Amino acid sequence: MLTELHLHFHGCIRPLALLDHLARAKYALWDWYEAEMATAYGAVPATRQVVERYRHGDQSATVEFEELFVFGEADAGTFARFQAKANLLWIAARPDDHTKPWSDTDDEVARFAEGIRTSHRQQGVGYAEFRVSADMVAAAHRGGTEGLVERFAISLPRKDPWPEWQRVQELALGPYGSSVTGVDFCANEEGHPPKEKAAFFAAVHDFNAAHPERALAILYHVGESFGDKSLESAVRWVDEAAELGAHRLGHAIALGVDPGLFGTRTRVEPVAERRDQIAYDLRHHDGLRAAGIHVDPLALREELARLDALPSDAPITVEYDHARLDEVRRRQEYAIARVRSTGAVIEVCPTSNRRIAGLTDPAHHPIHRFLSAGLPVVVSSDDPGIFGTTLADELAWVCEHTGGDEDLRRTLLETAWQSRSEVLTGRETP
Numbered sequence: 001m002l003t004e005l006h007l008h009f010h011g012c013i014r015p016l017a018l019l020d021h022l023a024r025a026k027y028a029l030w031d032w033y034e035a036e037m038a039t040a041y042g043a044v045p046a047t048r049q050v051v052e053r054y055r056h057g058d059q060s061a062t063v064e065f066e067e068l069f070v071f072g073e074a075d076a077g078t079f080a081r082f083q084a085k086a087n088l089l090w091i092a093a094r095p096d097d098h099t100k101p102w103s104d105t106d107d108e109v110a111r112f113a114e115g116i117r118t119s120h121r122q123q124g125v126g127y128a129e130f131r132v133s134a135d136m137v138a139a140a141h142r143g144g145t146e147g148l149v150e151r152f153a154i155s156l157p158r159k160d161p162w163p164e165w166q167r168v169q170e171l172a173l174g175p176y177g178s179s180v181t182g183v184d185f186c187a188n189e190e191g192h193p194p195k196e197k198a199a200f201f202a203a204v205h206d207f208n209a210a211h212p213e214r215a216l217a218i219l220y221h222v223g224e225s226f227g228d229k230s231l232e233s234a235v236r237w238v239d240e241a242a243e244l245g246a247h248r249l250g251h252a253i254a255l256g257v258d259p260g261l262f263g264t265r266t267r268v269e270p271v272a273e274r275r276d277q278i279a280y281d282l283r284h285h286d287g288l289r290a291a292g293i294h295v296d297p298l299a300l301r302e303e304l305a306r307l308d309a310l311p312s313d314a315p316i317t318v319e320y321d322h323a324r325l326d327e328v329r330r331r332q333e334y335a336i337a338r339v340r341s342t343g344a345v346i347e348v349c350p351t352s353n354r355r356i357a358g359l360t361d362p363a364h365h366p367i368h369r370f371l372s373a374g375l376p377v378v379v380s381s382d383d384p385g386i387f388g389t390t391l392a393d394e395l396a397w398v399c400e401h402t403g404g405d406e407d408l409r410r411t412l413l414e415t416a417w418q419s420r421s422e423v424l425t426g427r428e429t430p
């Protein structure tokens with residue numbers, strides 16, 4: 001039996017289920033979809049016409065639709081391209097309000113849930129954790145789940161999770177509470193440093209202490225996209241998320257990707273990030289030095305004083321030469337050891353990393369360093385419907401590119417089973 005721990009509910013919808021949904025929709029925002037596709041791809045595909053043909057009984061439209069929806073290797077490159085294709089999940093509009101999507105209404109969610117269960121039964125996925133909005137929890141419970149265990153983490157907005165928090169606690173303590181086992185932070189991470197979540201994470205830990213039988217895991221996407229900051233800051237963000245008490249870290253590419261991938265080029269980050277990095281370096285002075293990283297407290301304090309004269313969003317330029325890239329590698333080693341000591345589990349989604357994060361060369365993938373450092377790693381498929389992948393494919397990729405055999409596959413599956421949210425929070429014994 002397979003355990004899938006990193007799934008976004010709508011990302012699990014397979015092309016045929018989506019095509020059926022679109023064909024049944026009375027109203028869809030095709031103009032919006034086509035404008036976004038034109039921007040991302042420079043051309044408008046015939047998706048609207050393909051759906052129309054399917055609606056009129058043309059079964060050949062199903063194959064064409066799959067091509068148009070699945071975000072494949074040829075599409076890879078930018079998040080904008082991924083989003084443009086994923087928009088198809090949201091263009092059908094509610095009959096009573098054309099400004100709202102139809103795909104997260106109760107009947108549609110329940111229908112999609114049935115399709116996802118069928119797929120999981122075919123794949124042998126017996127345990128699945130889905131990231132969903134609080135609104136979807138009741139509908140996602142409809143229907144029979146024989147042979148399957150389904151759990152839900154509520155995705156919260158990074159900007160301000162507090163308004164939803166009351167609702168999440170009610171859900172966790174209510175009739176669906178036994179299957180609501182976590183909270184999740186996904187979508188754009190840029191501009192949302194983990195440190196801003198310190199008070200929120202503390203509130204979740206307090207809730208867990210008060211309600212151990214309904215404790216919630218903190219699942220946190222971090223270090224997946226970091227073009228707006230230095231490599232040092234990107235590594236630090238993963239370390240900080242683990243230190244704050246996240247139970248599982250989504251992707252954490254920055255923690256283990258080979259820095260050589262980025263080359264000897266210039267990066268830019270805001271003053272606020274540089275300040276945080278200096279504070280981190282001063283705080284971890286001894287540990288960093290022991291890890292072979294040069295830290296000069298006097299120079300850092302002087303730099304901090306100079307930065308005080310600048311606005312927090314002013315850009316700071318960082319130059320990378322080979323020596324500095326080597327140092328980033330040592331910083332990663334230091335942070336990996338710290339993350340390991342927190343017990344945080346890393347969720348690795350290879351296809352997603354290849355196609356969204358652009359990690360096309362398997363040699364650069366962080367999985368190598370995660371495994372050699374003995375970090376707990378679970379493999380998952382993120383959005384298997386959009387990527388046209390399965391958990392078996394993801395596991396096979398990891399084994400193939402790390403030289404792992406059946407033993408590694410077994411270990412990864414065992415780690416996944418031990419890393420269920422309900423186990424990490426102590427609700428269940430492993």
Ligand SMILES: [Zn+2]
Nearest residue numbers: 186221250382
């Ligand atoms: Zn994800």
